[in-house]
Amino acid sequence: MCDTCGCNITHGNENFIKPGGKLHKTESGKEAVSVLHNLLSENDHTAKHNREHFDQHQVLAINLMSSPGAGKTALLEATIQQLDKNLRIAVIEGDLETENDAERIRKHGVKAIQIATGSACHLDAHMIHQALHNLDLSEFDIVFIENVGNLVCPASFDLGQHQNVTLLSVPEGDDKPAKYPVMFRASDLVLISKSDLLPVLDDFKPQRARQYLQDIASSAPILELSSKNSEGMQAWFDWIKQQIKTRKDYLLQHPLVTHSHSHEHVHQQTHEHG
Amino acid sequence: MHELAICQSLINQLENIATERNAQSISLVVVGMGPLSGVEAQLLKNAYPIASAGTIAEKAELVIEQLPIKVKCNDCGCESDATPNKLICKQCGNWRTTLISGDELMLMSVELEKDDTDKNHPNINKSGINKPDKSKLEKTQASHSATELKPAANTGLH
Numbered sequence: 001m002c003d004t005c006g007c008n009i010t011h012g013n014e015n016f017i018k019p020g021g022k023l024h025k026t027e028s029g030k031e032a033v034s035v036l037h038n039l040l041s042e043n044d045h046t047a048k049h050n051r052e053h054f055d056q057h058q059v060l061a062i063n064l065m066s067s068p069g070a071g072k073t074a075l076l077e078a079t080i081q082q083l084d085k086n087l088r089i090a091v092i093e094g095d096l097e098t099e100n101d102a103e104r105i106r107k108h109g110v111k112a113i114q115i116a117t118g119s120a121c122h123l124d125a126h127m128i129h130q131a132l133h134n135l136d137l138s139e140f141d142i143v144f145i146e147n148v149g150n151l152v153c154p155a156s157f158d159l160g161q162h163q164n165v166t167l168l169s170v171p172e173g174d175d176k177p178a179k180y181p182v183m184f185r186a187s188d189l190v191l192i193s194k195s196d197l198l199p200v201l202d203d204f205k206p207q208r209a210r211q212y213l214q215d216i217a218s219s220a221p222i223l224e225l226s227s228k229n230s231e232g233m234q235a236w237f238d239w240i241k242q243q244i245k246t247r248k249d250y251l252l253q254h255p256l257v258t259h260s261h262s263h264e265h266v267h268q269q270t271h272e273h274g
Numbered sequence: 275m276h277e278l279a280i281c282q283s284l285i286n287q288l289e290n291i292a293t294e295r296n297a298q299s300i301s302l303v304v305v306g307m308g309p310l311s312g313v314e315a316q317l318l319k320n321a322y323p324i325a326s327a328g329t330i331a332e333k334a335e336l337v338i339e340q341l342p343i344k345v346k347c348n349d350c351g352c353e354s355d356a357t358p359n360k361l362i363c364k365q366c367g368n369w370r371t372t373l374i375s376g377d378e379l380m381l382m383s384v385e386l387e388k389d390d391t392d393k394n395h396p397n398i399n400k401s402g403i404n405k406p407d408k409s410k411l412e413k414t415q416a417s418h419s420a421t422e423l424k425p426a427a428n429t430g431l432h
Contacts, residue, residue: 219370
């Protein structure tokens with residue numbers, strides 16, 4: 001939803017918002033100002049800016065989200081090893097502390113930038129913008145953003161990614177979409193990870209996870225895969241390649257209008273600002 | 275606790291509005307949110323005094339209104355109420371629905387306090403930031419009654 005075109009007012013909620021509605025009240029003696037701004041508009045503005053940077057270089061940005069320990073870093077390691085070598089990957093890692101995940105990625109010869117969020121439970125668009133200052137996007141085709149392990153907070157913050165991918169690992173249980181509907185509603189693809197454990201953790205039913213996703217009106221595709229034994233990885237790679245193609249086709253049909261704004265800071269890496 | 279980050283973003287917006295309109299202070303802030311916004315009303319309420327301390331919105335009352343979850347069926351067109359993890363059409367049971375209310379996270383309105391000079395001459399000092407007039411503030415705030423926060427809908431989060 002955005003602030004500029006009024007699309008955050010639907011006929012479903014307008015009765016509450018518009019003049020005369022429940023939320024439109026004025027008390028005497030004071031000036032009431034109707035605003036109707038998304039609370040996250042500042043973040044969303046920066047996210048849009050990030051997305052423009054990615055698009056200028058035809059880079060696909062994928063935001064990976066999951067609970068802690070669902071296998072995001074392991075998936076990235078397996079992806080780096082097995083995805084076509086002509087697709088150049090960079091990774092932005094978000095964790096509260098440590099460079100551990102970035103170091104795991106760097107061992108594979110891939111550029112990784114670690115964002116230590118301190119006590120923040122999510123990445124936001126400003127953090128990604130800072131990270132992009134240290135990344136020359138012209139050298140890459142895909143940027144994976146590994147969000148902080150958390151099924152709640154990251155869902156609320158647009159980072160400027162093109163696709164949200166959420167991992168649901170088999171040990172977590174198949175009802176996570178019902179427990180965390182906001183996160184799974186925001187997902188463009190759901191990966192059932194650690195599928196090699198399905199034979200031993202047979203109370204996890206992939207079909208039930210599908211049903212819970214349908215209950216939240218999600219049409220996101222679901223793939224089962226294992227970073228450990230590589231089963232199902234090809235479908236994930238095909239999905240990535242399809243997204244790259246879809247984005248390139250989109251940009252051909254919708255050429256970028258270069259944004260013009262001034263930065264008050266100096267970039268280490270250059271990127272155009274129109 | 276991403277509510278604190280969201281609250282800080284709210285305070286930035288409030289400061290901008292107060293500056294643009296040359297207000298002395300803000301007395302009331304109304305935020306509308308749906309259960310699918312991913313934000314807990316009570317946590318936002320708890321974060322507000324921390325985020326607003328020392329700002330023009332410090333003494334404002336924060337009212338949070340919960341918006342209902344409503345979906346529209348993509349097939350039969352029926353509009354129905356729904357719950358956070360059951361967004362299906364009540365009429366035909368179809369899961370292909372579109373959310374038409376329930377994921378909002380919006381600053382709806384603010385109530386500003388201005389001194390008399392500004393009321394008569396709204397263009398005066400348009401670009402500047404006026405220091406709050408403390409005597410005025412205390413007088414108006416004293417007469418402002420608190421509004422109870424409605425119980426938050428069960429979002430299934432946290």
